[in-house]
Amino acid sequence: MPAPRNPFKHAIAKGELQLGCWLGLADPYIAEISAGAGFDWVLVDAEHAPNDLRSITAQLQVIAARKSHAAVRPPIGDTRIIKQFLDAGAQTLLIPMVESGAQAQELVDAVTYPPHGIRGVGAALARASDFSAIGDYLTTARDEICLLVQVENRKGMDALDDILAIDGIDGVFIGPADLAADMGFIGQAGAPEVKAAVLGAIEKIVASGKAAGILTLDTDMQLQCRDIGATFIATEIDVTVFARNMRAAAKDASDRLRDG
Template identity: 45%
Template sequence: MDLPKNALKAALREGRVQIGIWSSFADPQVAELLAGCGYDWMMFDTEHSPFGAPEVIGLLRAVAPYPVTAVVRPGWNNPVEIKKLLDAGAQTLLIPYIQNTEEARAAVSTVTYPPKGIRGVAGITRATRYGTVADYAERANDEICLLLQVETREALDNLDEIASVEGVDGIFFGPADLAASLGHPGKASHPEVKEAILGGIRRLAAQGIPSGILSLDQAFLQEAKAAGALFIAVDVDSGLLRRAAVARRAEWA
């Protein structure tokens, strides 16, 4: 069996905009429904949702037949957690709260096999299609996409250095945490937050480094796209469900 191709990684390298959706439910049926909605990628968020690697396997299986790239966010830059997700078959990871080059290099090391990294070698896992992918250990990194999340003032100060670490495929801006770090908790659309993010996106675009963002502020997302953002999450499944439910109920007030 051949190593699965990572369409998101290829698209980012080619500079093509990829539109995504955030998934916070640990339900394979919800994941499968969303997988057929035309998004280029979808995020399974284990940082702010009560599920982990065992549930992620079911979600990855649910979306595998669809033309969408699954991205998984671990709870932290934790080698034990990340290694489990890799063995579960995740090929694209978004690592939260990266502050500096040391943490960026640690993330790269975790997703890389020795001698360059510390990923554990296991032959019979879902990632290797239970041992049927030829030369998996030698080829795995060709299709692994590592995205790092910048969401603090310190990380912004170190943006260029973090983005330049070999093995990093893209930088993701987290407006909510960045707003808190800049002194505007709960105000992700504050002008200072927006300008910080747009400035970061422009800096990375000038260097040919892919950047991404999640926001429910659609006008801001358009600004981010114009600034050069390539992987853009335009909504969250739980938010979509609640807004639709509230709107329908209001029709019958």
């Protein structure tokens, strides 16, 4: 029996638009609701959210029962962390702050078993192999792992051609917030200079034949990115959806019952 098919990996390889939601509330209930909401993919964030290996594993377990595909962002592209997240069952990883072709190659090696890579062989203990029930996991796992790298500063943008040249990278994700800060526009991801840089990078990624992605709540920017070929676009964040609606609910109650 081979490793489970990764529908997200195959969809972006074919240029099929995949719409996603960021998960930062670090809770299986929220993950389950979000994964059943209709998004093609949801991303469990460990870089800017209070997630650890156990909370990520719990969220992967509930997401697996829904139609959305689970992606995970580690806090850093460390081989040891990548190994743990893969063994926990993550098949799609988004690695933050990639700045060179050499770093991108190291990440490819980290998700690949020897002799072609350096991923530790511990599948017998792992949820990824269904605890040894998937007999061919070791020989088929790499085919279904989707490796996405995040370019989000000027150094990474300067190295984009080198990153795109690395075999084994499925897609490149542009991070507007960090890029804006590095360009001198902190908190202004919508600045014209930042938008131009982001759109130019996406055009280059698409032209290379790799998938391009982004997280943006700007609906006009979402359309622009789609129109130039971005294939994985996150349009919402659970934290902002919850906070926005809770504040609106509190204001509505106050307007009707206290101030009315």
